[in-house]
Amino acid sequence: MSFGSLIVGTRNLIDLTRSTHRSHAQFYFCSSLASVLAGQASNIAERPSQDPSSSSPIGYAQSKWVTERICNLAVEQGGMKDRVKVLRIGQLCGDTETGHWNEKEGWPLMFHTAQSTGALPILVEVRCLHRVVRWINR
Numbered sequence: 001m002s003f004g005s006l007i008v009g010t011r012n013l014i015d016l017t018r019s020t021h022r023s024h025a026q027f028y029f030c031s032s033l034a035s036v037l038a039g040q041a042s043n044i045a046e047r048p049s050q051d052p053s054s055s056s057p058i059g060y061a062q063s064k065w066v067t068e069r070i071c072n073l074a075v076e077q078g079g080m081k082d083r084v085k086v087l088r089i090g091q092l093c094g095d096t097e098t099g100h101w102n103e104k105e106g107w108p109l110m111f112h113t114a115q116s117t118g119a120l121p122i123l124v125e126v127r128c129l130h131r132v133v134r135w136i137n138r
Contacts, residue, residue: 003063010067014074014084023083029071031088034061048072048086 010029017027034056036049048068049055055065074080091108094101101108114120 002059007063007067007070011070014071014078014080017083018074018078018080026083026085027071027080028085028087029067030092031068031086032061032064033088033090034058035064035068035088037061 014027017025033044036044036054037056038054038061049065052062052065052069055061068086071084071086074084091102091105103109103112110121
């Protein structure tokens with residue numbers, strides 16, 4: 001299993017978060033839509049998938065599904081409510097050598113639109129988008 005050590009590493013980080021004496025310690029897992037893209041739904045629900053066949057049939061997507069499931073079990077059974085979160089964020093950066101970024105991904109589409117319109121959308125769930133844009137723009 002090529003992603004096995006990464007999945008185990010995530011579990012170790014969740015355990016570290018659990019072991020902290022400060023209840024405000026949190027763990028955020030950066031997942032992917034690939035973890036649920038094989039499902040038949042026309043809309044992808046913003047909730048955990050219970051069905052492993054909902055992930056795309058490649059190792060990357062399956063490892064994302066497994067790790068999302070581990071995170072969700074930590075919330076459901078491990079007392080980590082509000083301390084473990086799964087974020088299906090899409091591609092966040094371009095190639096490390098060429099800088100090329102798939103322009104059909106969500107973030108590049110939003111930034112291209114912002115260049116054209118001179119405005120960014122107001123996203124309630126992303127309160128610090130202006131900081132993200134400034135960081136990316138460096």
